[in-house]
Amino acid sequence: MAGRAPEPIAIPAWAWKREETRRILQERDVAGLLRFAQHYGGASQTRIAAATGIAQGRISEILNGRKRVTAFEVFERIADGLGMPDQARMLFGLAPLNLAILTGDSAPAAAPTARLSPPSVEEKEDRVKRRQFISLAGAGIAATTGSLTGADRIAAALTRYTTPTTAHAPNLTVEALTKAVRAAKIGYQACHYGTVAQQLPTLLDRLAAATATFTGDDLRTAYVLQAEAYHVASSVLLKSEERGLAWLAADRSMQAAERSENPTTIGASARIVTHALMKDRHYGPATELAASMAERVDHDTAEPSPDSLSVYGALLLRGAAAAAKNEDRAQALTLLDEAEEAGRRLGGDHNYQWTAFGPTNVLLHRVNIAVALGDAGSAIDYARQVRLDNIDVTERKATLFIDAARAYAQWNKLDRAYEALMTAERFAPEELRTRPAVHQVITDIHARSTGHLRANMTELAERAGIAA
Secondary structure, eight states: OOOOOOOOOOOOHHHHTSHHHHHHHHTTOHHHHHHHHHHHHOOOHHHHHHHHTOOHHHHHHHHTTSOOOOOHHHHHHHHHHTTOOHHHHHHTTOOOSSTHHHHOOOOOOOOOOOOOSOOOHHHHHHHHHHOOOOOOSHHHHHTOSOOOTTHHHHHHHHTOOSOOOTTTSOOOOHHHHHHHHHHHHHHHHTTOHHHHHHHHHHHHHHHHHHHHHOOHHHHHHHHHHHHHHHHHHHHHHHHTTOHHHHHHHHHHHHHHHHHHTOHHHHHHHHHHHHHHHHHTTOHHHHHHHHHHHHHHHHHHOSSOOHHHHHHHHHHHHHHHHHHHHTTOHHHHHHHHHHHHHHHHHHTSOOOGGGOOOSHHHHHHHHHHHHHHTTOHHHHHHHHHHOOGGGOOOHHHHHHHHHHHHHHHHHTTOHHHHHHHHHHHHHHOHHHHHHOHHHHHHHHHHHHHOOHHHHHHHHHHHHHTTOOO
């Protein structure tokens, strides 16, 4: 009979704060980390093996330099077995258990990763008493409870063909509107989709009133802000598969961008139109639009700026993703290489024009595109090269682990796919709750799982709102 998992190794809090420990974590020196546990936790190889669920022979190989650790779930097991605090987890390239460290929110910590050890007989019986088995067939996806709230109000704002009066849209200053649009952008990138969806209708009304009353430079700025707000609206709607509304919002973003006469804004709005095309499987036109608009941004910008270079690179990445979906490997890789060159020119990872563009984002897209092309091994190899501390945008972190889960599922390594989804959930629970595409990933892995992994996947599905 399987017993309960051993307690983590007790290591003093101060030991994690030593400069040498920080170096070990940042370099992912697993052998050094295990020696650290031996020295400061008084743990033998047998104790480390028991705490981490890793065979003692493998622990010995790691310590002696004969075995290199690269798998996500092994990093997680080591972190859990050593009772690694959240600051140390992030230095080690893992998600913190308490997301408030990342977001600054006061929300309670997410549940820790469930261990993959088989549950005891008592635990199995308790699970049966607590709940019935949940079917995860395709019909269950249509009945999810995680659909976007606020979509009807966004629809009303998008189809309000009379201009709101200033009386119904107060505080119409460039400064106030800039702050509001910035808040929506930040909320989206932090995966707070429900909150953003509630904010958007009022924001869209205020911007409509502003573009009807402002003049001169203020009017051009208002159009830029309106394009950005419609971009956010379309992005949120696409997450929840509200494709018709997303198309409308994307087109409105492009119209406002053209009125702004700002080449960078026009290119940024073209990104969301490309995304909308991809959602409806128009991969060829999406590739052409992204590539041609990247050329336009490059041509219309006399002196490349960080903003224009970021939009240019982000368009190339969007085009590469569309080409991969269109099974055009050569074009996908060509556009990726061009984006990589743009990342080198930019000189680092930034979030200009809300693109999160830079060398790391190019690497994230290599993961995604390898999955789309069915090359699971390359996808995981690319994923292992990513340093999480180079990714400032929560949405991108969650997407990385969702893509890793898809790759592991292609590779039939379902336990690793589950671990990747658990990490994505800790970063961004709403990514799992609101996205039907992620529900499909969960459904697929659950359907192919057996034993304790099936039970773990069922619990994950429950938290994601997938119900029969």
